Amino acid sequence: MIFNIHVTGIVQGVGFRPFIYRLAESYGLKGSVINLGDAGVRIKIQGDKDKIYQFIRDIKIKAPPLAKVKEIRIEEIEDREEFQNFSILQSDLEKESQGSITPPDVGICNNCLKELFDEKDRRYLHFFITCTDCGPRFTVIRSLPYDRERTSMRYFEMCDECREEYTNPNNRRFHAQTIACHKCGPKAFLMDRSGKIISNSSVDALKKASKLLAKGNIIAVKGNGGFHIACTAGDDEVVERLRKSLDRKQQPFAIMTRDVNAVERFAFLSGDEKILLTSEVKPIVVLKKKEGSTLISSAVSPGLHTIGVMLPYTALHALLFHWNNIDVLVMTSANKPGYPMVIDNQEALKTLSNIVDYFLMHDREIVQRCDDSVVSFIGNRKTFMRRSRGYVPLPIKIKNRTKEVVIATGPDTDVTFCILRGNQTFLSQHIGDTSHYETMGFFKNALQHFQRLLDVDFSLVACDLHPRFSTTIFARELSEKRDLQMVHVQHHHAHLASLLAEHGLEEMVCITADGFGYGTDGKAWGGEVLYGTFDNFERMYHLQPQPMIGGDLATEYPLRMVAGIIGKEAEEFLFQHADKFPHGEKEIEIILKQIKAKRYPITTSCGRVLDAAASALGICYRRTYEGEPARKLEATATGGKDVLNIKPEIKGNVLDTTLLLETILENIDRYDRKNLAYCAEEYIAKGLAALAIDAAESKGVRHIGFSGGCAYNNHILTTIRRLVEKENYIFLQHQKVPPGDGGVSLGQATV
Ligand SMILES: [Zn+2]
Numbered sequence: 001m002i003f004n005i006h007v008t009g010i011v012q013g014v015g016f017r018p019f020i021y022r023l024a025e026s027y028g029l030k031g032s033v034i035n036l037g038d039a040g041v042r043i044k045i046q047g048d049k050d051k052i053y054q055f056i057r058d059i060k061i062k063a064p065p066l067a068k069v070k071e072i073r074i075e076e077i078e079d080r081e082e083f084q085n086f087s088i089l090q091s092d093l094e095k096e097s098q099g100s101i102t103p104p105d106v107g108i109c110n111n112c113l114k115e116l117f118d119e120k121d122r123r124y125l126h127f128f129i130t131c132t133d134c135g136p137r138f139t140v141i142r143s144l145p146y147d148r149e150r151t152s153m154r155y156f157e158m159c160d161e162c163r164e165e166y167t168n169p170n171n172r173r174f175h176a177q178t179i180a181c182h183k184c185g186p187k188a189f190l191m192d193r194s195g196k197i198i199s200n201s202s203v204d205a206l207k208k209a210s211k212l213l214a215k216g217n218i219i220a221v222k223g224n225g226g227f228h229i230a231c232t233a234g235d236d237e238v239v240e241r242l243r244k245s246l247d248r249k250q251q252p253f254a255i256m257t258r259d260v261n262a263v264e265r266f267a268f269l270s271g272d273e274k275i276l277l278t279s280e281v282k283p284i285v286v287l288k289k290k291e292g293s294t295l296i297s298s299a300v301s302p303g304l305h306t307i308g309v310m311l312p313y314t315a316l317h318a319l320l321f322h323w324n325n326i327d328v329l330v331m332t333s334a335n336k337p338g339y340p341m342v343i344d345n346q347e348a349l350k351t352l353s354n355i356v357d358y359f360l361m362h363d364r365e366i367v368q369r370c371d372d373s374v375v376s377f378i379g380n381r382k383t384f385m386r387r388s389r390g391y392v393p394l395p396i397k398i399k400n401r402t403k404e405v406v407i408a409t410g411p412d413t414d415v416t417f418c419i420l421r422g423n424q425t426f427l428s429q430h431i432g433d434t435s436h437y438e439t440m441g442f443f444k445n446a447l448q449h450f451q452r453l454l455d456v457d458f459s460l461v462a463c464d465l466h467p468r469f470s471t472t473i474f475a476r477e478l479s480e481k482r483d484l485q486m487v488h489v490q491h492h493h494a495h496l497a498s499l500l501a502e503h504g505l506e507e508m509v510c511i512t513a514d515g516f517g518y519g520t521d522g523k524a525w526g527g528e529v530l531y532g533t534f535d536n537f538e539r540m541y542h543l544q545p546q547p548m549i550g551g552d553l554a555t556e557y558p559l560r561m562v563a564g565i566i567g568k569e570a571e572e573f574l575f576q577h578a579d580k581f582p583h584g585e586k587e588i589e590i591i592l593k594q595i596k597a598k599r600y601p602i603t604t605s606c607g608r609v610l611d612a613a614a615s616a617l618g619i620c621y622r623r624t625y626e627g628e629p630a631r632k633l634e635a636t637a638t639g640g641k642d643v644l645n646i647k648p649e650i651k652g653n654v655l656d657t658t659l660l661l662e663t664i665l666e667n668i669d670r671y672d673r674k675n676l677a678y679c680a681e682e683y684i685a686k687g688l689a690a691l692a693i694d695a696a697e698s699k700g701v702r703h704i705g706f707s708g709g710c711a712y713n714n715h716i717l718t719t720i721r722r723l724v725e726k727e728n729y730i731f732l733q734h735q736k737v738p739p740g741d742g743g744v745s746l747g748q749a750t751v
């Protein structure tokens with residue numbers, strides 16, 4: 001009796017075929033297994049019927065840790081073929097149906113780590129140690145099926161020993177496509193900033209790099225998905241030097257620590273955070289700092305109460321900690337903010353040589369760029385700040401199946417794109433700020449990569465409502481070139497839709513609060529309460545429209561928001577802070593004239609109000625990275641009390657925010673900043689919750705969601721949740737895609 005078994009899901013590059021081989025052997029069954037590229041894996045199995053049934057049952061139960069079996073289709077076939085044994089066949093390029101998925105990169109596993117530091121192992125200290133369970137995937141694969149020759153490992157001919165392991169079904173590197181060793185694998189080398197080779201022997205290069213780091217040098221380190229810039233994290237002088245040369249004045253740097261024990265010396269670590277930090281993904285986890293720890297320089301995340309931490313996720317990273325007692329390193333991606341991370345050796349030499357002292361590189365090409373993922377626990381729930389390495393390109397399943405193949409191009413900053421096929425959405429890795437030409441180039445390159453991996457042709461293109469976003473222009477060109485239907489989706493409607501899709505709902509009331517989204521009236525939105533379905537939405541309430549004196553300048557210098565919100569009465573306060581304006585009193589005079597003449601755009605943005613509060617309280621006068629004033633406001637507010645207890649003032653469908661700023665300024669000498677910052681957040685949270693509850697009641701809706709960049713604020717989110725749940729509504733927050741703009745493309749795709 002022969003059965004044809006077709007398995008779809010994540011069954012490539014995860015040790016699935018060797019697993020099937022061993023399983024068949026254990027039941028004494030004969031047959032074959034073959035990779036069908038995009039279409040999954042096909043097994044032919046011959047033998048005793050009961051044993052075959054047990055075999056099929058075990059496929060799902062005993063599948064390897066990284067495999068995700070989506071569907072198993074079984075048919076009995078009339079086949080005269082007699083199998084002599086069980087064998088793994090070379091994959092062919094036939095694609096019978098759509099279904100299989102490229103796996104994401106996987107952080108180094110414990111078995112590999114053990115071998116890495118085992119003097120007797122033949123891969124002792126080998127920087128590119130991987131196995132069937134771990135290593136790069138998404139970043140090395142050119143096309144499916146996932147075989148060595150279709151990865152950037154094809155140029156490294158296996159040595160005899162590696163080949164023996166690769167072809168031995170009982171070896172844990174059986175069919176591990178990235179198998180390598182000292183003899184046959186990629187080589188690491190160390191260069192100085194002029195490009196002169198310091199060491200071209202892998203172990204020596206790493207050893208020297210580690211020593212140079214310990215001595216306070218800044219080194220560009222090539223990893224799996226791009227370059228990082230590394231330096232010691234405890235030395236103020238070194239970290240400040242890095243800030244200066246990167247021109248990142250305040251933006252927090254992520255750090256990498258030797259192990260999880262080192263983390264607990266400078267940050268609080270809950271059980272869930274620990275599990276995530278040490279998981280196979282090994283993302284950056286945002287943790288609460290412990291006061292007074294000397295292990296980390298205060299320049300690493302200035303003005304914030306949190307710090308982003310990850311563990312070594314490749315052997316190369318782990319080795320940097322092996323010598324010289326290094327416990328913590330700054331490990332920040334090598335790029336200007338919003339620009340794509342450097343991935344190419346020559347490009348690194350060209351663009352980073354005036355930033356770093358040395359380069360630690362290797363000779364394996366990075367096929368696809370992929371930034372580190374960043375995860376934070378907001379309201380004690382896992383929340384993506386950036387969904388990238390380790391998660392991409394895993395699909396997110398949605399409830400409704402569509403016949404269209406949709407490409408959604410995302411917003412403008414913090415962009416991801418999204419491909420919808422059937423009932424699966426594929427969210428891209430983090431792309432960045434597409435107003436930069438280079439970033440848009442990365443966008444197009446990543447899109448081609450996804451198209452190749454998924455083998456799709458689009459039938460519909462979705463984009464933002466803003467006519468001048470690069471992603472909108474790209475969508476228009478694509479729709480004209482391929483004659484595709486094009487759908488414009490309002491930014492906050494997309495936020496709402498992504499939350500609907502994530503939770504499998506059809507309608508909800510959603511608070512969408514962030515920095516900026518182009519409204520249907522052509523104005524700037526960002527503090528709205530919407531009722532919506534996938535098809536439609538209604539803007540029910542919003543924050544008070546406030547002037548942005550000088551337009552975008554008011555985003556960079558939030559005191560301009562204070563000026564606009566308070567108006568002429570702020571004159572005295574502004575002149576007291578003249579030194580906080582780049583052009584001093586002269587600038588203030590112009591601002592006052594603009595207020596008088598009512599020459600300014602307006603916004604209902606929640607982010608801008610929080611920014612204004614931060615600058616009114618002297619917490620942050622200039623925004624040097626996205627969300628800076630609001631994040632510092634939150635850091636200041638930690639542990640505060642609602643000393644003012646301001647009752648939200650709602651007039652018609654508008655929440656008054658002038659009252660908030662006025663009250664704060666009136667009390668500025670009476671209470672300390674911590675409590676006033678807390679009051680500002682509390683007012684916004686209470687106001688938005690009251691509006692949302694009102695909207696839900698009038699629409700007869702059970703679900704109230706919260707999306708947008710302000711949903712990263714732990715205090716605001718937990719306050720809204722508490723108030724909403726007190727009124728017996730179901731509160732929803734994002735857990736599969738980022739609440740910020742990184743999740744917008746998923747909403748666009750599903751509308
Ligand atoms: Zn491994």
Ligand SMILES: [Zn+2]
Pocket residue numbers: 158159160161162163180181182183184185
């Ligand atoms: Zn080898």
